[in-house]
Amino acid sequence: MKTSPLQVFGWASSILVFVLFLGWGVEAKVVSRASESDPTATSSPLGKKIYEEKCAACHGLTGKGDGVAAVTLSPKPRDLTTGRYKFRSTESGSIPTDDDIIRTIREGLHGTSMPAWKSFIDRDSLKALVAYVKSLSPRFSTETPKGVMVGLVVPISPATIAAGKRVYEKLQCGVCHGSDGEGGGATTTEFFDDWGQRIVATNLTEPWTFRGGSNVRDIYLRFRTGIDGTPMPSYKGTATNVEMWNLAQYVASMARKPVWSMNEQEVRAHYAKLEAQAIADPIARGRYLVSSLGCIDCHTPTKAGGALTSDLLLAGGQRWDIPPFGTLYTANLTPDVESGIGSKSDDQLVQAIRRGVRSDGTRMLPFPMPWPALAQLSERDVKAIIAYLRSLPPVKNKIPDRETPNIFSYLWGKFRLLILKEQMPAYIHYGNAGSSGAISAHLLSTIERKEGVQ
Numbered sequence: 001m002k003t004s005p006l007q008v009f010g011w012a013s014s015i016l017v018f019v020l021f022l023g024w025g026v027e028a029k030v031v032s033r034a035s036e037s038d039p040t041a042t043s044s045p046l047g048k049k050i051y052e053e054k055c056a057a058c059h060g061l062t063g064k065g066d067g068v069a070a071v072t073l074s075p076k077p078r079d080l081t082t083g084r085y086k087f088r089s090t091e092s093g094s095i096p097t098d099d100d101i102i103r104t105i106r107e108g109l110h111g112t113s114m115p116a117w118k119s120f121i122d123r124d125s126l127k128a129l130v131a132y133v134k135s136l137s138p139r140f141s142t143e144t145p146k147g148v149m150v151g152l153v154v155p156i157s158p159a160t161i162a163a164g165k166r167v168y169e170k171l172q173c174g175v176c177h178g179s180d181g182e183g184g185g186a187t188t189t190e191f192f193d194d195w196g197q198r199i200v201a202t203n204l205t206e207p208w209t210f211r212g213g214s215n216v217r218d219i220y221l222r223f224r225t226g227i228d229g230t231p232m233p234s235y236k237g238t239a240t241n242v243e244m245w246n247l248a249q250y251v252a253s254m255a256r257k258p259v260w261s262m263n264e265q266e267v268r269a270h271y272a273k274l275e276a277q278a279i280a281d282p283i284a285r286g287r288y289l290v291s292s293l294g295c296i297d298c299h300t301p302t303k304a305g306g307a308l309t310s311d312l313l314l315a316g317g318q319r320w321d322i323p324p325f326g327t328l329y330t331a332n333l334t335p336d337v338e339s340g341i342g343s344k345s346d347d348q349l350v351q352a353i354r355r356g357v358r359s360d361g362t363r364m365l366p367f368p369m370p371w372p373a374l375a376q377l378s379e380r381d382v383k384a385i386i387a388y389l390r391s392l393p394p395v396k397n398k399i400p401d402r403e404t405p406n407i408f409s410y411l412w413g414k415f416r417l418l419i420l421k422e423q424m425p426a427y428i429h430y431g432n433a434g435s436s437g438a439i440s441a442h443l444l445s446t447i448e449r450k451e452g453v454q
């Protein structure tokens with residue numbers, strides 16, 4: 001019989017397991033622990049290899065979500081050591097099933113940096129990878145997933161959709177998603193998840209953005225099991241099985257036509273509607289721009305690990321060391337008069353955002369404040385951003401002045417950078433450098449960390 005590549009792989013992995021047992025005690029422990037709970041874990045060396053090649057850059061070597069790339073990502077990669085998963089077919093608080101994890105890996109998570117791996121990892125490798133991912137959290141060796149009973153499927157009809165609309169009202173999904181599913185009339189649509197990431201209640205009329213899948217069953221599972229670690233609750237026991245299917249069918253029916261299937265007239269009407277909304281409600285437009293242009297990620301101090309400090313939202317105080325240019329602190333963008341933008345004119349803010357001119361008339365570097373990219377914003381959009389910032393509650397957080405090196409250290413730094421071609425690591429600090437806190441740790445170096453894996 002011909003030897004298949006899989007068999008060769010089997011031998012190779014057995015040898016590897018043997019070497020691991022002889023050599024590294026720690027590695028051997030991981031392999032043996034995983035194999036007690038899961039028969040597929042014998043292929044863990046393969047899983048480990050794929051994990052280290054494809055996942056560790058974001059999720060970190062030990063799965064803590066602290067890989068080299070994590071610094072710049074929002075939302076942050078999941079900490080896989082806690083066994084807490086957002087997208088499950090299991091009860092709230094339970095670990096997910098293998099199929100849930102496979103689904104996330106194959107399909108990716110829309111609107112985040114988590115890629116869809118289906119064309120890059122074949123079925124067998126995926127099994128080994130899942131076994132390895134599970135071995136990163138001790139919960140998988142002590143707990144079993146508590147699957148939900150998806151009751152009898154109700155056939156879809158105009159009547160069931162109409163009934164679903166009543167369930168949507170009864171369960172008050174509109175408090176967060178809006179009565180129209182697009183946030184209209186919602187109390188608030190913006191939240192933090194338990195990892196300190198800023199999240200928005202999903203626009204239910206755009207099912208292609210659902211990260212847990214967009215068919216009726218996926219939607220049923222989402223509100224039935226909840227999204228752990230977020231305000232999206234589990235609706236277990238709040239309605240009958242038939243009502244839940246009706247609701248899922250109604251949510252699926254809210255889907256609007258995506259732009260890529262519209263004809264010319266529809267595209268025009270769609271953008272005209274968006275434009276009318278932006279004009280009618282500049283603060284909402286500004287909120288959307290501020291959360292999508294990354295202002296929050298830089299202008300909010302973070303805790304160790306990168307979670308945003310929610311009570312200091314946009315209050316500035318992140319410290320950036322960029323040799324040889326000096327140390328910069330992000331500005332307090334809340335309307336506090338002494339420490340924020342309260343005393344600045346609209347014109348000063350427009351100049352800062354689009355031209356990189358500070359209020360004192362001096363020029364910023366072209367980074368980290370991304371004004372060269374923001375230069376393309378329309379007048380109306382910059383004004384909307386400013387209107388939104390002025391609508392925030394003022395937070396007192398006095399930001400230190402930037403520190404620039406003297407001319408000799410600056411020139412010496414430039415010489416090291418350009419002539420000696422030395423790497424000069426830049427640092428982003430955790431903690432708040434403003435008056436209401438102190439820097440807790442001095443840890444993050446994007447450049448130094450990158451060197452570590454090269």
Ligand code: HEC
Binds near residue numbers: 051073076133
């Ligand atoms: C470019 C960065 C990146 C890479 C590479 C990456 N991920 Fe992720 N991953 C993320 C982010 C970001 C999230 C969290 C998204 C969120 O909070 O909604 C995530 C979430 C997850 C989750 C959690 C899903 C849940 O239900 O909570 C799993 C499991 C996962 N990733 C597995 C993997 C595996 C396995 C690989 C390698 C094949 C991988 N990821 C590679 C960025 C990445």
Ligand code: HEC
Binds near residue numbers: 174213230235
């Ligand atoms: C307290 C606020 C809140 C309520 C009430 C709420 N949701 Fe959500 N919902 C959220 C948030 C926040 C998210 C996004 C979570 C995230 O980004 O991780 C979400 C996400 C979703 C998603 C998309 C999940 C995906 O796959 O990406 C669906 C579908 C959904 N909700 C349906 C519902 C339905 C149906 C109800 C009523 C039964 C409901 N929600 C009630 C806050 C809420």
Ligand code: HEC
Binds near residue numbers: 293298320349352
């Ligand atoms: C990658 C990080 C980053 C992002 C993203 C970012 N900023 Fe900044 N911003 C900074 C830093 C750093 C400074 C201080 C720069 C300096 O003084 O040289 C700053 C300064 C400012 C200032 C103050 C100028 C002054 O008068 O001193 C304003 C206003 C501002 N940013 C607004 C914004 C807005 C609005 C957004 C989103 C559209 C944004 N920033 C996105 C890092 C960032």
